[in-house]
Amino acid sequence: MGSSDTLTETLHTVTGIKIPELRRQKQAYEHAKQSLLEKAQNEADSRKRVQLLLDGSEELPGIKDLRSHPLFNIDHLWLFVEQARFDPSISEQVLADYENTVRNQLDAETAKYDFTELYGDLVKEWTSSNNANATESESGFAALGHEDMHQQRAALEEYVFNAKETDTAAINAYLDEIFTNNLSKEVVSAFERLRSQIKDFQTNWDRSSHFEAEVVTRCIKNILDNGVISDSKRSALRGFLENEIVIGEIADAMSIRMAARNSFALDGPTIIEQRRQLNGRCLFYPDEDLLQMIFLQYIGAKWAIELKRALTEFTFADGVLKSASGKLSKQALRRRQFFLGKGPALQRHSVEYQNHNTWRADIFLDQLPDGAGYDWMDDEDKPEYGYEESNLPKNPRNAQQLLHRIQAYLIVRRKLKMDTAVIRSDFKWFGPSLPHSSIFAVLRYFGVQEEWIHLFKKVLEAPITFKHDAPDSAPRVQKRGTPVGTRLTTFFGEAVLFCVDFAVNQKTNGAKLWRMQDDFWLWGDTEVCSKGWDTLTKFSHVMGLEIDEEKTGSCQILAEGSDEQANANANLPSGDLVWGLIKLDTASGEFVVNQAKVDVYIEALDLRLKASNSIFDFVLAWNLYGCRFFLQNRRWVDVSTTRQQTHELLETLRRIQSRVFPLSNGSVELHLKRMIQDRFGVSDIPDGFLYYPPVLGGLGLENPFIYLNLLIHSTAERSEKFLETFFENEEKEYCSRKQIFEELGRSNGSSGQTVDSDVSGDNPEKNQSRRAAGGFPEPIGDWADLQDEPFMSFEEFVQHREVTSSALGMEYASLFAEQYQPEIKIVKELAVGIDYRSQAEARTRWNNYEKWVIQLYAKEMGARFGGLFAIKKGLLPAGLIKMLLESRLTWKN
Structure with missing residues (x-):
């Protein structure tokens, strides 16, 4: 039984124990309350009646905390009523208000009991009907996707059990062209060093003591963090971590196995389990021997670290990676140096400089871990190559940041009246489809020796069975693709894909391939993207990979007056450029909602919600699919987002809900209230009960409109004045x-600039005047061809702004400024009402979304429950409910 299943069973049992006690207390309270109200009814004197209610309320069971209640102070009310005993200024109307206050509070306690009982019934329904594997979070919906699951398994088997032999000679020739036969001597020399480093790494392997206890511990923690193993294996690994003797024995066993690695053999077949994900697609997870898993995890991590170190040193060695400054010809660069006294063409803070730094820090080989002592196991929970087929990027958060960058880049380019092309593509079933022959060809080319190739071959050719097959099903040998969920997987994949990263840079004279695993993006001048696409298609052909046409598309955003026919002839992939629920619009150059994809999403959402077996299932399904999935799979609202785009998202949300809840006027809360009334007979449910967080006794239903409205006030209509100041300053600088x-x-007696002692520093006054204008003395050299040239034209001055202008780069950076969100402040009375401690503590407990929800429904909740808590404390296992909700809200993909 999995950990989530155990938690579900425990919650079911504890709730079953607490509900009878809840009903006993409710019955006792209602009986005492009714007796008190009958006594009050027989008292004609209004002051005495209020006094009777006040005194009697303190004796009611379950209402002992009225004296400390922040919104209802019985001590004060008692004093006011005592004043009325002698003071004629206390009118009958005031006494009637006091009486209503007491009666309302008594009714509020009744409401708390009622809704605590309802909450308990909802939990019982949830835990009774949903004991399926919580990892899937699918309940009855899983049955709806069996056909799709069978199709995906069939596709997987078609790849992994059928070898694809690629032409090793053609691969070597391809690699020779970009590495050892490169026209750049710096590239050839750096690649020789790379091979030497790989050789030294293998030579020194056995000089290290690999398996200390701390290394074993880190290996186990890393495997646990990957989230690809079964609950039973996870429990076993956690047990290992708690026993130092076991860790020591494992270390000894691993050391013996490492010494005999040349005769390494797999311990048995790998069992593959197919699991459904939130987007309706499936992932395939391995279940193999734990000691073998630890052993291969270590080897994969060591090789992955070494590969990243070697490839990083190679790529960023002087003269290896082509720069965007290559857009400037040598003569253009000379002219800038002569006329402007400029140093390097690629200026700090320029657009290209910032893109380069981001690419290097966040994109380049980001799947491979960095190594620093034992820190090589401290990964950031990045997804790994696995057997999956999805219409969404593997890492939504990184993809959204990338989309933000593309949008900002397009904004700047459109203002500069420059054409821009954008390409997005993917390799179809990259992990399962990667030919073993291509992997081995690349590894050998990089200098990996045959003893390691022999071991890797055994790992890649693992026997496989499927978990739900008949027990007597014979294992089949994997003949293609990488293993699932191990660090070796990323090592193999990144080794091959680095080759296309570098090839695109070389063939396009400086462009960067923005790649996240096998999902890649390229943008810039149309000619650059055309060459890049040629490079990508050639690479896929040589390596035996297939471009996924469903995920491939391009978009050209043309400046006013551009030659559409010339651009139409560019070699770019066909198809819309889409990501999740958005696409890049050619006319506006902005990401817009892809309404066709939204229609598909609506159908899937409707199926998932209808398959919910309980109210809590429905709430979780809505939170995951109706709120978080939508918000994750469209571009985050950011500084470069217009208010119009935000309104489009809000309108799309309204359309989604109108389609999914047609009988409830497009309202998820009305739909949920009807469900509760139909199943439990409870009506007149306050909205706050649905939306308040569970810690306040609410169901925790999430509202995506609030998330967007929190941001809409920080966006504005795209200002036509963007870059206006930059253009003005640019003209001033030119003049x-x-x-x-x-x-x-x-002053030198000519119209041009002479290169004499003035330039070399013997005339400090003239040098200082140049410096004061932001320029520098040009380097000493032969400038005879430029001596009589007039100063460069303004068109030449601004021609390569993306490379040469730091000022433009600062404007570009402003589009990435941290987004402002208006702070939602909880008023003092509510803050104390939420948390019976101090106002400051209460304020810091809640995020902006929660503060918005709390205050939106505070008046309604206060009137109904006499405060903000909808249920009676201590009568339900709130801690267990919170844990189970969080476990089922975990979104692995």
């Missing part, structure tokens, strides 16, 4: 530099 150049030229 200033031109004036200085011409004045220096006249």
Whole structure:
């Protein structure tokens, strides 16, 4: 039984124990309350009646906390009533208000008992009907996707059990072209060093003591963090971590196995389990021997670290990676140096400089871990290559940041009146489809020796069975694709895909392939993207990979007056450029909601909600599919988002709910209230009970409209004045530099700039005047061809802004500024009402979304329950409910 199943069973049992006690207390309270109200009914004097209710309320069971209640102070009310005993200024109307206050509070306690009982019934329904594997979070919905699951398994088997032999000679020739036969001597030299490093790594392997107890511990923790093993294996590994003797024995066994690695053999077949994910697709998870898993995890991590180190040193060695400054010809660069006194063409903080730094820090080989002592196991929970087929990127958060960058880049380029092309594509079933022959060809080319190739071959050719097959099903040998969920998987995949990263850079003279696993993006000038696409298609052909046409598309955003026919002939992939529920619009150059995809999403959402077996199932399904899934699979609202785009998202949300809840006027809360009334006979349910967090006794239903409305006030209509100040300053800078150049030229007796002792530093006054304008003395050299040239034109001055302008880069950076959200403040009375401690503590407990929800429904909840808590404390296992809700809200993909 899995840990979530155990928690479900425990919650079911504890709730079953507590509900009878809840009903006993409710019955006792209602009996005493009714007796008190009957006594009050027989008292004609209004003051005495209020006094009777006040005194009697303190004796009611379950209402002992009225004296400390922040919204209802019985001590104060008693004093006011005592005043009325002699003071004629206390009118009958005031006494009637006091009486209503007491009666309302008594009724509020009744409401708390009623809704605590309802909450208990909802929990019982949930835990009774939903004991399925919580990892899937699918309940009855799983049955709806069996056909799709069978199709995906059939596709997987078609890949992994059928070898695809690629042409090793053609692969070597391809790699020779970009590495050892590269026209750049720096590339050839750096690649020789790379091979030497890989060789030294293998030579020194046995000089290290690999399996200390701490290393075993870190291996186990890393496997646990990957989330790809079964609950039973997870429990076993956690048991290992709690026993130092076991860890020591494992370390000894691993050391023996490492010494005999040349005769390594798998311990048995790998059992593959197919699990449904939130997007309706499936992942395939391995279940193999734990000691073998630890052994291969260590080897994979060591090789992955070494590969990243070697490839990083190679790529960023001087002269290896082509820069975007390559857009400038040598003569153009000379002219800028002569006229402007500029140093390096690629200026700090320029657009290209920032993109390069982000690419290097966040994109380049990001699947491979960095190594620093034992820190090589401290990963950031990044997804790994696995057997999956999905229409969504593997890492939504990184993809959203990438989309933000593309959108910002397009905004700048459109203002500069420049054409821009964007390509997005993917390799179809990359993990399962990667030919073993291609893996071995690349590894050998990088210098991996045959003893390691022999071991890797055994790992790649593992016998496989499927968990739900008949017990007597014979294992089949994997003949294609990488193993599932191990660090070796990323090692194999990144080794092959690095080759296309580097090839695109070389063939396009400096472009970067923005790749997350096998999902890749390329943008820039149309010609650059065309060459990049040629490179990608050639790579896929040589390596035996297939471009996924469903995920492939491009978009050209043309500047006003561009030659549409010329751009139409560019070699770019066909198809819309889509991601999740959005697509890039050619006309506006902005990401817009992909309404066709939304229609598909609506159908899936409707099926999932209808398959819910309980009210809590429905709430969780809505939170995951109707709220979080939608918000994850459209671009986050950011600084570069217009208010119009945000309104489009809000309108799309309204359309989704109108389609899914047609009988409830498009309202999820009305639909949920009807469900509760039909199943439990409870009506007149306050909205706050649905939306308040469970810690306040609510169901925790999430509202995506609130998430977007929190941000809408921080967005604005796209200002037509964006870059206006930049353009003005740019013209001023041009005029200033031109004036200085011409004045220096006249002082030297010519219209041009002479390179003499003035330039080399013997004339400090003239050098200082150049520096004051932001320029620098040009380097010493032969400038005879430029001596009589007039100062460069303005068009030449601004031609390569993305590379040469730090000022433009700062404007570009402003589009990535941290997004402002208006702080939602909880008023003092509510803050104390939420948390019976101090106001400051209460305020810091809640995020903006929760504060919004709490205050939106505070008046309704206060009137109904006499405060903000909808249920009686201690009568339900709130801690267990919170744990189970959180466990089933975990979104692995």
